[in-house]
Amino acid sequence: MKSKMMFVLLLLALVALAACAPAPTPAPTAAPPTKAPAVEPTKAPAPTTAATKPPAPTATLRPPAVTAAPGAIKINVWHHFTAPEQVEMMQRFADEFNAKNPQYYVTVTLQGSTADIGKKVNAAITAGAVPEIATGNPGDVFDWNTAGVIAPLDDYIKDPKDGLSADQLAEMSMKMPNGQELFFDQIGGKTLGISPGRSTAVMYYNIDMLKAAGFNEPPATWDDFDKVCAAITKGDNYCLAYNSPSVETSNFAGWVVSRGGTYASADEKKAVFDDAAGVDSLKWLKNLVDKGYAKNPSTTSRGDQTDFGNGKLAFTFGSTAGLPFFQDIVGALKQPFQWSIAPFPAGPKGKQVVNFFGPSMGMFKTTPEKQRGAWLFIKFMFQPQNLVEFGLRLSYFPATKSARDTIAGMDVDKVKGTNARIATVLPQFKKGLGFIPMGMREPISPAWQGVRGIISNMLTAVYTGKTSPDFTAPDPEAAAKEGVQRVNKQLDAYGK
Amino acid sequence: MNRDKLKSQLTNLGIHAILISGALFMVFPFAWMILGSLQTFHETTLGTFLPEQPMWSNYYDAIVAMNGAKPCVFDPAAPLDILTREKGCMIVRYFFNTMVMGLGTVLGVLTTGTLAGYAFARMNFPGRETLFKLLLATMMIPGELTLIPNYVFMVWFPTPESWIATALNLPNAEPHNWIDTYYALIIPWIATVFSIFLFRQFFRGIPNELFDAALLDGATHSRFLISVVLPLSKPVLITSALLTFLGSWNALMWPMLVTNSPEMRPIQVGLRSLITEAGTQTQLLLAGATVTIIPIIILYLFLQRWFVEGISNVGIRG
Numbered sequence: 049m050k051s052k053m054m055f056v057l058l059l060l061a062l063v064a065l066a067a068c069a070p071a072p073t074p075a076p077t078a079a080p081p082t083k084a085p086a087v088e089p090t091k092a093p094a095p096t097t098a099a100t101k102p103p104a105p106t107a108t109l110r111p112p113a114v115t116a117a118p119g120a121i122k123i124n125v126w127h128h129f130t131a132p133e134q135v136e137m138m139q140r141f142a143d144e145f146n147a148k149n150p151q152y153y154v155t156v157t158l159q160g161s162t163a164d165i166g167k168k169v170n171a172a173i174t175a176g177a178v179p180e181i182a183t184g185n186p187g188d189v190f191d192w193n194t195a196g197v198i199a200p201l202d203d204y205i206k207d208p209k210d211g212l213s214a215d216q217l218a219e220m221s222m223k224m225p226n227g228q229e230l231f232f233d234q235i236g237g238k239t240l241g242i243s244p245g246r247s248t249a250v251m252y253y254n255i256d257m258l259k260a261a262g263f264n265e266p267p268a269t270w271d272d273f274d275k276v277c278a279a280i281t282k283g284d285n286y287c288l289a290y291n292s293p294s295v296e297t298s299n300f301a302g303w304v305v306s307r308g309g310t311y312a313s314a315d316e317k318k319a320v321f322d323d324a325a326g327v328d329s330l331k332w333l334k335n336l337v338d339k340g341y342a343k344n345p346s347t348t349s350r351g352d353q354t355d356f357g358n359g360k361l362a363f364t365f366g367s368t369a370g371l372p373f374f375q376d377i378v379g380a381l382k383q384p385f386q387w388s389i390a391p392f393p394a395g396p397k398g399k400q401v402v403n404f405f406g407p408s409m410g411m412f413k414t415t416p417e418k419q420r421g422a423w424l425f426i427k428f429m430f431q432p433q434n435l436v437e438f439g440l441r442l443s444y445f446p447a448t449k450s451a452r453d454t455i456a457g458m459d460v461d462k463v464k465g466t467n468a469r470i471a472t473v474l475p476q477f478k479k480g481l482g483f484i485p486m487g488m489r490e491p492i493s494p495a496w497q498g499v500r501g502i503i504s505n506m507l508t509a510v511y512t513g514k515t516s517p518d519f520t521a522p523d524p525e526a527a528a529k530e531g532v533q534r535v536n537k538q539l540d541a542y543g544k
Numbered sequence: 545m546n547r548d549k550l551k552s553q554l555t556n557l558g559i560h561a562i563l564i565s566g567a568l569f570m571v572f573p574f575a576w577m578i579l580g581s582l583q584t585f586h587e588t589t590l591g592t593f594l595p596e597q598p599m600w601s602n603y604y605d606a607i608v609a610m611n612g613a614k615p616c617v618f619d620p621a622a623p624l625d626i627l628t629r630e631k632g633c634m635i636v637r638y639f640f641n642t643m644v645m646g647l648g649t650v651l652g653v654l655t656t657g658t659l660a661g662y663a664f665a666r667m668n669f670p671g672r673e674t675l676f677k678l679l680l681a682t683m684m685i686p687g688e689l690t691l692i693p694n695y696v697f698m699v700w701f702p703t704p705e706s707w708i709a710t711a712l713n714l715p716n717a718e719p720h721n722w723i724d725t726y727y728a729l730i731i732p733w734i735a736t737v738f739s740i741f742l743f744r745q746f747f748r749g750i751p752n753e754l755f756d757a758a759l760l761d762g763a764t765h766s767r768f769l770i771s772v773v774l775p776l777s778k779p780v781l782i783t784s785a786l787l788t789f790l791g792s793w794n795a796l797m798w799p800m801l802v803t804n805s806p807e808m809r810p811i812q813v814g815l816r817s818l819i820t821e822a823g824t825q826t827q828l829l830l831a832g833a834t835v836t837i838i839p840i841i842i843l844y845l846f847l848q849r850w851f852v853e854g855i856s857n858v859g860i861r862g
Binding site: 133175376 | 584585586589590591609612613691692695696698699700721723797800801804805806813816817819820823825
């Protein structure tokens with residue numbers, strides 16, 4: 049009994065110590081940043097090497113600062129912006145909105161990840177208790193619309209009194225090659241979702257590794273990519289990590305489009321990636337594996353991020369939302385290296401692209417008064433300074449050009465005040481802002497969400513060279529055909 | 545003789561080797577969690593087992609991160625402020641909610657389990673066996689299937705106080721459903737088939753002679769249950785309480801579904817705030833996870849004797 053008590057006391061002491069002691073300063077694990085540019089170059093800013101420890105978020109979790117006025121119409125907003133500084137931002141938006149609009153009372157609540165919100169909204173739909181607004185992936189918003197609970201935003205957007213101004217709409221309009229608007233989720237001529245900011249898949253590259261192999265710039269073509277791979281693959285160093293998020297559905301879409309191919313038919317009802325560009329993309333992947341340029345990463349979870357961060361991997365394809373996490377790893381190295389981001393290389397018939405994704409907001413059908421209040425809150429989030437803050441706190445590119453320009457003009461100190469983690473990757477983030485005109489977007493309907501697994505199986509069959517019950521053709525040409533066939537079968541079956 | 549002794553020693557050695565391997569196998573995830581909680585983010589990405597230099601600050605950082613990036617404050621003049629978002633420490637609030645949820649659920653499960661278990665074990669009524677089998681059959685229904693119907697009930701039911709206030713037409717009275725209340729966290733889980741089964745099995749093991757003797761003394765079923773059965777049932781009460789408490793402690797999906805405000809969320813949901821869409825600071829998550837299991841380890845440490853006894857008595861094997 050005595051030993052048990054001792055053990056318990058020890059544990060409690062440990063917790064008390066951890067909770068109440070001031071944060072000890074860890075011993076430095078990396079050299080101080082020496083290569084960060086003092087002045088931001090105008091075109092392609094050089095990347096930073098980095099701090100020793102990821103900076104702690106600066107915000108606070110606090111209760112609402114404004115209480116509801118008697119009779120105020122209550123608006124519930126469910127969101128998935130989980131980091132403390134993002135929770136704080138949403139609460140501040142609600143407080144400011146509530147102070148200016150006492151006839152409404154917005155309550156913002158963090159509901160976990162997009163998957164968690166998806167489950168919760170589905171339960172709420174069944175119970176007839178949906179919130180007024182929820183955030184999610186565009187596919188989620190379309191799913192909710194299929195259930196008949198989403199209120200289209202068009203009438204609100206165009207409303208002469210409460211709508212978005214012509215200037216704001218012009219600023220937000222960004223047509224993708226497949227005709228989609230980047231910041232609006234539209235289907236059948238209706239706007240179902242709207243996004244304050246998007247992130248994009250880009251190519252991360254290790255500048256020092258490329259320079260050591262004699263390349264001063266990241267590859268702009270896929271041929272150049274192969275040349276870099278041939279030069280840098282030796283010892284532990286390699287070029288691309290398969291069996292990782294680098295080789296997945298969204299990046300495959302980027303590989304196809306950057307080679308001048310077409311991923312989906314114009315009406316997005318069919319997959320057509322078995323064209324020359326699609327086959328070339330798979331051949332390229334197989335070739336990298338056959339030559340030993342592409343390898344299985346050293347860890348299973350986010351292995352590409354791990355190997356890239358530890359200076360073994362030259363390239364990885366991933367979201368700009370992950371920029372601070374790459375910096376966390378590289379910054380902790382004893383000898384941090386220089387890294388940056390670039391658009392996907394291009395094929396002879398294509399052009400360089402980046403592939404956009406990111407969160408959307410959907411407004412639910414409730415009462416006209418509640419819907420008006422919900423729309424006004426959405427509109428409030430699109431005020432220029434709010435979009436800038438949204439972009440900086442979530443590592444997303446804001447929806448208007450003026451907000452992006454504001455960020456482009458900010459220095460590290462100014463950004464640090466809003467989000468210290470983004471400040472550590474500001475050059476890369478700013479560089480990413482320049483990629484927006486190269487943007488593409490995959491089909492975002494719910495039917496396409498359901499076929500991602502098939503495309504993933506196709507990629508696995510190609511890089512492993514093995515058949516499986518899920519996919520029978522490992523040869524690139526046959527794999528593209530089987531992939532399209534399987535995807536189209538499922539797209540046809542969707543909703544029937 | 546020597547040969548027999550050698551054989552016995554070798555057998556013992558083999559058994560011990562298997563048991564030690566099993567123990568190591570069971571301990572490994574915990575060891576990994578604790579060691580991971582002391583690593584830098586960089587070390588967690590490398591899959592390193594031992595930290596180069598223990599980062600005790602991860603515990604502080606995890607608690608601060610769960611508190612919205614501000615240090616925890618304790619004001620002895622206003623001790624209850626520690627449970628508030630504004631002036632306190634959210635991890636304490638999460639623990640408090642988990643304790644309320646766990647203790648409330650345990651109380652409910654012990655009450656319903658004792659009464660139902662006793663009825664199925666000791667009382668004769670038509671259809672007893674069929675009813676019990678039907679009850680057991682519900683254990684085959686995956687919890688996920690009942691999630692949405694349960695949620696619907698939570699939305700439909702008014703809280704008792706709001707129902708009374710509305711019925712009495714009190715000023716500012718408006719119906720409030722169970723969402724974001726302790727009712728939703730506790731009530732749906734206060735009767736479980738598993739506990740009823742556990743109690744029934746244990747009560748069936750109590751000799752009939754005791755019941756006959758009590759009957760001769762004029763005891764009713766409730767008197768026999770309270771005065772004879774319950775004092776003999778310490779192991780099953782503790783086992784059931786511990787299993788229920790563990791279930792409550794680890795609950796994630798249901799509390800996530802039925803709570804909206806941080807003030808109502810239990811520890812596992814609070815821990816989830818360390819995971820973001822763009823990535824996770826693994827070392828902080830592991831530090832947070834380590835802190836959350838400490839109370840459970842303490843509880844188990846004190847109750848393990850009864851726990852093992854209870855499990856053995858009702859013939860359940862893990």
